[in-house]
Amino acid sequence: MRKFLILGAATIPLLFGTALAQSCTVTIGSVMALTGSLGVLGQQIAKGAQLAVADLNAAGGVDGCTVKLALSDDQTQANVGVDAAKKLVDVQHVPAIVGALSSGITTAILTSVTAPGHVILISPASTSPTLTQLGKDGKTGGYFFRTAPSDALQGVAMADYAYTGGLRKVAVLYLNNAYGQGLSDQFVKAFKGLGGTVTQDVVYNPDQPSYRSEVNKALGGGPQALFLIGYPGDGTTIAREWVASGGPQTWLLPDGLESQAFVNDVGPSYFKKVYGTAPGTTDTPSLATFKKEFQAKFGSLPTQAYMTNAYDATVIVGLAMDYAKTTTDTAAIRDAMRKVTDPNGQKVYAGANELQAAAGLLKLGTTLQYIGATGPLQFDAYGDVAGPYVKWTVTGGNVKETGMITVSEIEKVQAELAK
Amino acid sequence: MGQYIADGIVLGATLALGAIGLTLTFNILRFANFAHGELLTFGAYFALALSGVLAFGPDLGSLTFGWGFVLVIVLAAALTAGLAILLDLLIYRVLRRSDVAVALVIASFGASLMLRNIVVFVWGPQPEYYSRAIAIARPVLPGVRLSADEIFVVVVAAVLMIALHLFLTRTRLGKAMRAVSDNAALSQVTGINVTNVVRLVWAVGGALAAVGGILYGLTVQMIPTMGFNLILPMFAAAILGGIGSIYGAVLGGLVIGLAESVSVLWIDPGYKPAVAFALMFVILLVRPHGILGERS
Numbered sequence: 001m002r003k004f005l006i007l008g009a010a011t012i013p014l015l016f017g018t019a020l021a022q023s024c025t026v027t028i029g030s031v032m033a034l035t036g037s038l039g040v041l042g043q044q045i046a047k048g049a050q051l052a053v054a055d056l057n058a059a060g061g062v063d064g065c066t067v068k069l070a071l072s073d074d075q076t077q078a079n080v081g082v083d084a085a086k087k088l089v090d091v092q093h094v095p096a097i098v099g100a101l102s103s104g105i106t107t108a109i110l111t112s113v114t115a116p117g118h119v120i121l122i123s124p125a126s127t128s129p130t131l132t133q134l135g136k137d138g139k140t141g142g143y144f145f146r147t148a149p150s151d152a153l154q155g156v157a158m159a160d161y162a163y164t165g166g167l168r169k170v171a172v173l174y175l176n177n178a179y180g181q182g183l184s185d186q187f188v189k190a191f192k193g194l195g196g197t198v199t200q201d202v203v204y205n206p207d208q209p210s211y212r213s214e215v216n217k218a219l220g221g222g223p224q225a226l227f228l229i230g231y232p233g234d235g236t237t238i239a240r241e242w243v244a245s246g247g248p249q250t251w252l253l254p255d256g257l258e259s260q261a262f263v264n265d266v267g268p269s270y271f272k273k274v275y276g277t278a279p280g281t282t283d284t285p286s287l288a289t290f291k292k293e294f295q296a297k298f299g300s301l302p303t304q305a306y307m308t309n310a311y312d313a314t315v316i317v318g319l320a321m322d323y324a325k326t327t328t329d330t331a332a333i334r335d336a337m338r339k340v341t342d343p344n345g346q347k348v349y350a351g352a353n354e355l356q357a358a359a360g361l362l363k364l365g366t367t368l369q370y371i372g373a374t375g376p377l378q379f380d381a382y383g384d385v386a387g388p389y390v391k392w393t394v395t396g397g398n399v400k401e402t403g404m405i406t407v408s409e410i411e412k413v414q415a416e417l418a419k
Numbered sequence: 420m421g422q423y424i425a426d427g428i429v430l431g432a433t434l435a436l437g438a439i440g441l442t443l444t445f446n447i448l449r450f451a452n453f454a455h456g457e458l459l460t461f462g463a464y465f466a467l468a469l470s471g472v473l474a475f476g477p478d479l480g481s482l483t484f485g486w487g488f489v490l491v492i493v494l495a496a497a498l499t500a501g502l503a504i505l506l507d508l509l510i511y512r513v514l515r516r517s518d519v520a521v522a523l524v525i526a527s528f529g530a531s532l533m534l535r536n537i538v539v540f541v542w543g544p545q546p547e548y549y550s551r552a553i554a555i556a557r558p559v560l561p562g563v564r565l566s567a568d569e570i571f572v573v574v575v576a577a578v579l580m581i582a583l584h585l586f587l588t589r590t591r592l593g594k595a596m597r598a599v600s601d602n603a604a605l606s607q608v609t610g611i612n613v614t615n616v617v618r619l620v621w622a623v624g625g626a627l628a629a630v631g632g633i634l635y636g637l638t639v640q641m642i643p644t645m646g647f648n649l650i651l652p653m654f655a656a657a658i659l660g661g662i663g664s665i666y667g668a669v670l671g672g673l674v675i676g677l678a679e680s681v682s683v684l685w686i687d688p689g690y691k692p693a694v695a696f697a698l699m700f701v702i703l704l705v706r707p708h709g710i711l712g713e714r715s
Contacts, residue, residue: 034544035539035643036644039545040545176689202688203688204688204689205688205689205691207644208648208691208692209434209635209639209648209652210426210429210639210679212429212430213426213679213680213682213688213691214691216422216423216683217688232546233546236546236640237640240553240640241639244553244554244555244556244566245556245564246555246556246564261545265545265548265551266553267551267553
């Protein structure tokens with residue numbers, strides 16, 4: 001009998017707790033490319049955000065509310081993405097949107113929906129320097145953040161990696177959007193600065209029926225390798241046409257093409273030598289927790305860039321709402337984003353258990369430094385983060401990460417180029 | 420230069436096959452069928468499904484497929500022809516009775532959206548290929564490299580166009596089709612069964628679109644939006660050549676393919692999609708009925 005009483009007593013707060021958490025829901029919006037050119041990457045990245053929401057709920061929700069993720073597909077098209085974001089903001093009244101992936105779509109959503117609507121936009125994967133520029137021009141209202149570093153860094157990292165790898169003549173084929181232009185500009189500047197030659201710098205449009213003429217143009221001048229900047233959908237077509245036209249099978253591939261599906265679709269045997277870069281993760285306990293939880297939830301290990309970034313972006317939004325003790329006042333949440341990633345704050349890590357501890361600290365109004373699965377994320381004035389890059393390659397048909405390029409290494413090359 | 424021309428012809432051949440069906444439906448049924456691109460998509464995916472069932476046989480020479488694939492093309496074309504007739508029965512025939520001409524065009528937008536999403540639902544959004552092997556281009560002329568698959572594409576397109584020409588000029592059915600296209604009321608008076616001819620138009624247009632889609636899938640890739648991405652260049656080809664003119668559609672397809680490909684020599688490829696439309700604009704200014712269009 002006594003036992004039952006104790007059990008009963010133990011159950012009451014539990015029931016009460018659940019009832020409280022479910023008494024309201026807060027919806028975090030998300031716009032990602034689940035289909036279209038970036039679809040194969042986007043479907044994986046979305047899982048990062050889904051895991052984050054599951055963890056936030058396991059840790060008791062946000063500001064007493066259950067968190068829901070309203071995930072919309074932008075079909076890798078800016079107009080579809082803007083419509084999806086409009087719906088999230090105008091109909092579902094979300095305080096924050098995690099997305100988009102493509103820089104072109106993020107720019108469109110930022111300038112036409114979230115900045116004017118004072119809604120937080122945090123992108124896990126948009127790397128174009130354009131987005132920093134928009135911040136500098138005062139067009140974001142401070143409502144834009146990203147958990148992926150700007151390509152101002154990746155262009156330099158790739159140029160350094162290729163040049164030290166012995167390449168001197170490289171052709172560039174880049175996607176005609178903010179991502180492609182930004183990365184290609186940075187790379188061309190850095191590679192020439194190091195002493196290399198860019199034989200051709202050719203732009204291409206998405207969703208074209210054929211890329212043969214672009215590929216032919218890029219072949220001119222006898223490059224040793226192709227730097228292909230794009231997304232897996234069109235990227236596959238271009239890579240296959242490059243191989244079919246007899247282009248050298250040495251590749252420089254950025255984050256947008258770090259995908260096993262891309263390699264499989266083109267054909268693993270055509271990747272003789274690959275110099276790949278992608279935003280990396282600093283090794284922290286968070287990364288191990290993320291991998292473990294990810295495998296438990298989805299049955300496989302995370303394999304590509306930006307999955308951790310999506311997780312961290314979603315978690316930071318959740319923590320910020322908890323800190324601001326509001327799920328509607330977007331200005332307060334915006335300011336709180338920096339309070340939960342403060343380098344002087346109390347360190348908390350990723351994972352359901354850690355987030356529960358964080359929720360306890362936030363109740364007391366403590367400033368936190370969330371150390372995410374990506375690493376410690378500290379937003380600068382324009383919502384940018386700095387981060388290391390991983391080098392990846394294709395060996396035996398598999399995408400494999402082989403090493404790191406640290407922030408200080410990139411800064412060293414940048415200093416050299418500035419001379 | 421030679422390489423750009425060769426690439427333009429390969430793309431143009433695919434566009435021409437699609438544009439023929441478009442121009443036929445426009446001329447005989449008097450509406451712009453925006454769902455026509457999806458017939459290319461379905462043709463390509465039908466062939467994908469069939470090629471999994473029917474054994475390919477060993478690859479022929481340096482082609483990336485065997486004899487079985489020819490059978491696959493024929494069957495997929497037949498299935499797509501059936502799909503086109505079904506669409507007409509379920510949607511267009513009902514709407515043709517209404518007086519609002521634009522209803523058909525809007526309905527075709529809806530049909531396009533529906534068909535595209537069926538493809539996503541059944542086959543998924545990821546790109547698909549008939550063969551993972553890449554047909555490596557070999558020099559065929561000085562400065563021109565083509566793969567065996569690309570030569571196959573041009574040959575098949577040429578054979579089909581000649582066959583279509585013979586069908587339209589030498590057979591009763593073909594002549595009936597041209598008669599209905601010229602004047603439906605008058606041809607009905609002379610005893611032509613217009614309903615049957617309409618069905619035939621759908622079948623021929625669908626089958627040619629299917630082959631166009633398969634050839635495109637063979638040399639590029641298959642994705643659910645492939646037909647949708649091709650519909651504007653196909654419209655440009657049909658309008659450029661002269662709406663209603665089959666030879667015009669073929670010519671238009673080649674002109675668009677060549678213009679897009681060769682223009683890269685002089686202008687930034689970022690503006691490539693605009694070239695086809697700029698050209699269409701100029702030609703329509705000079706010849707409002709298209710290159711081979713007849714004055715109505």
